[in-house]
Amino acid sequence: MSPPASRDPDAFLAALRPHYDDALRYSRALCARWSPDEAEDVFQSALLQALEKHRTLRDPERFRPWFFQILTRTFYSAVRRHAVRRVLPLPTEAEAESLGLYADAPEPGAVADTLAVLGRLRAKERAALLLYELAGFSIDEVARIQGDRSASAVKSRLSRARSRAREIATRLGASTEAPSIHVIV
Amino acid sequence: MRSEFDPLHTAPLPDSFERTAAWLRQAPPPRPHRAPSVALAALLVFVGACSWPVSTTIAAGAVIELLSTDRIGVGHPTLATLDRLVPDEHQHMVELASVGEDGADGTIVRYAVLGADEPSVGRWRDTMAAQPGIQAVRVVDLDVIRRRPLGVSTVQRVLGVSSTPHLSDAQLQVELDRVLAETLPITIHVRRTASGERALDVGENVTLTLRPGARISQLPSRDSAMRGIAVDGLEPGGVSIAGRTIGPEGETPDTTRFEDARALEVALDSLSPDIARMIRDRIDANRLRVDSAYRGTLRADTTAQVFLFMRSDSLRRSLPRGARVDTVRRTLRVQTLRDSL
Numbered sequence: 001m002s003p004p005a006s007r008d009p010d011a012f013l014a015a016l017r018p019h020y021d022d023a024l025r026y027s028r029a030l031c032a033r034w035s036p037d038e039a040e041d042v043f044q045s046a047l048l049q050a051l052e053k054h055r056t057l058r059d060p061e062r063f064r065p066w067f068f069q070i071l072t073r074t075f076y077s078a079v080r081r082h083a084v085r086r087v088l089p090l091p092t093e094a095e096a097e098s099l100g101l102y103a104d105a106p107e108p109g110a111v112a113d114t115l116a117v118l119g120r121l122r123a124k125e126r127a128a129l130l131l132y133e134l135a136g137f138s139i140d141e142v143a144r145i146q147g148d149r150s151a152s153a154v155k156s157r158l159s160r161a162r163s164r165a166r167e168i169a170t171r172l173g174a175s176t177e178a179p180s181i182h183v184i185v
Numbered sequence: 186m187r188s189e190f191d192p193l194h195t196a197p198l199p200d201s202f203e204r205t206a207a208w209l210r211q212a213p214p215p216r217p218h219r220a221p222s223v224a225l226a227a228l229l230v231f232v233g234a235c236s237w238p239v240s241t242t243i244a245a246g247a248v249i250e251l252l253s254t255d256r257i258g259v260g261h262p263t264l265a266t267l268d269r270l271v272p273d274e275h276q277h278m279v280e281l282a283s284v285g286e287d288g289a290d291g292t293i294v295r296y297a298v299l300g301a302d303e304p305s306v307g308r309w310r311d312t313m314a315a316q317p318g319i320q321a322v323r324v325v326d327l328d329v330i331r332r333r334p335l336g337v338s339t340v341q342r343v344l345g346v347s348s349t350p351h352l353s354d355a356q357l358q359v360e361l362d363r364v365l366a367e368t369l370p371i372t373i374h375v376r377r378t379a380s381g382e383r384a385l386d387v388g389e390n391v392t393l394t395l396r397p398g399a400r401i402s403q404l405p406s407r408d409s410a411m412r413g414i415a416v417d418g419l420e421p422g423g424v425s426i427a428g429r430t431i432g433p434e435g436e437t438p439d440t441t442r443f444e445d446a447r448a449l450e451v452a453l454d455s456l457s458p459d460i461a462r463m464i465r466d467r468i469d470a471n472r473l474r475v476d477s478a479y480r481g482t483l484r485a486d487t488t489a490q491v492f493l494f495m496r497s498d499s500l501r502r503s504l505p506r507g508a509r510v511d512t513v514r515r516t517l518r519v520q521t522l523r524d525s526l
């Protein structure tokens with residue numbers, strides 16, 4: 001099937017290029033503890049949606065928060081589908097071509113430990129923490145990306161996420177012989 | 186704080202941009218994820234519908250009501266017969282009501298039986314009807330209204346599961362009063378107006394005026410579920426209830442009215458056996474309750490009629506040969522021609 005003529009992949013890829021690695025890191029961390037296929041599916045879906053909507057982006061300077069917002073919402077949808085599949089035998093989407101964005105080999109110890117903690121956070125808390133800490137967005141930008149009206153909601157969410165991450169890290173550390181998890185404070 | 190995320194910042198990434206770009210150039214547009222939304226909405230609607238509380242009418246039992254010319258008390262043969270007939274587990278309450286001054290005209294016995302099947306109750310009714318001194322017997326279904334989740338109610342209905350609700354004596358008394366209140370008679374009275382027309386008073390503030398030669402086209406009613414049966418082609422004659430001749434009443438000399446729920450028995454007694462059997466079968470089959478009846482000439486002809494007014498299902502199905510049915514608003518009229526029976 002040939003791509004629709006309304007797309008402009010070149011322009012989109014040119015805009016994406018500077019933010020590609022950050023977006024990929026963010027997506028990997030968001031989908032921590034998911035299978036590589038599921039995690040890659042989130043990233044690919046976000047890319048396709050962004051490509052379709054790229055012409056509607058009026059201010060090219062805002063490409064980064066705009067794309068991260070699409071990525072975050074795609075992740076939320078995937079989380080909902082995950083929950084539904086637990087009780088309903090929903091049909092799965094056709095297998096997309098694997099791009100090998102997620103290494104099958106295990107992550108290095110520190111990365112794996114951090115992802116283990118992140119993967120146990122609630123989806124919205126995880127996204128807020130990663131948008132702020134990993135992607136480097138401001139509180140206001142995180143609020144806009146997550147669809148919150150006030151920055152205080154994001155501050156509260158970040159605070160809760162940090163507390164929960166600390167508890168999870170402590171618990172994971174206590175349950176293993178070698179507590180190598182960094183406590184996120 | 187940020188240092189805790191350093192491993193993520195510095196973790197090596199595969200150089201995948203060119204591969205991603207090539208894939209993106211030829212990738213088909215994304216399909217919206219409609220299936221999960223539709224399936225989730227369907228699941229939520231289903232769960233919500235299943236838990237929606239609905240009022241379910243549960244058959245709890247029946248009340249056998251007897252009209253005896255005797256004054257009945259403890260130890261009376263009628264009660265002894267009932268006690269012998271009805272197994273202990275179904276006996277629940279006996280209520281005695283005097284008729285007439287100081288019970289001079291007899292006694293009404295209301296015998297509540299719970300959890301008994303319909304054929305058994307029918308046999309008990311027939312047996313009691315044959316007892317000496319019993320003028321009339323009727324069976325009033327005792328239904329209990331309970332609120333249950335729609336899912337539970339539907340599954341029980343589909344599987345044919347019927348659970349007899351447990352009723353305490355107090356609850357039984359309440360239900361009994363309710364059922365009997367529902368079958369209270371509606372006052373029906375035929376009178377002639379000043380202009381010479383016949384008027385049928387049904388209940389309070391409802392009057393139907395009948396012009397000579399006109400058929401009943403509409404019967405206003407307090408109860409939208411009221412149904413009526415009219416049986417034409419009868420010979421006028423005296424009718425008695427509880428040993429007393431009632432009527433003629435009012436200004437219409439050939440009209441008898443009954444204001445008592447026992448009117449069915451009396452009305453049927455006045456009919457030919459074939460017609461009475463047909464009506465009783467149909468009433469039993471449809472689990473109808475007769476509220477009141479009258480006998481007389483409603484129309485401006487010389488043919489006598491019996492009307493029975495009920496508050497239950499219609500009599501549409503399987504009418505006997507020769508019966509005509511005129512369905513008018515709120516009233517089902519069954520007109521049975523005498524010569525076809």
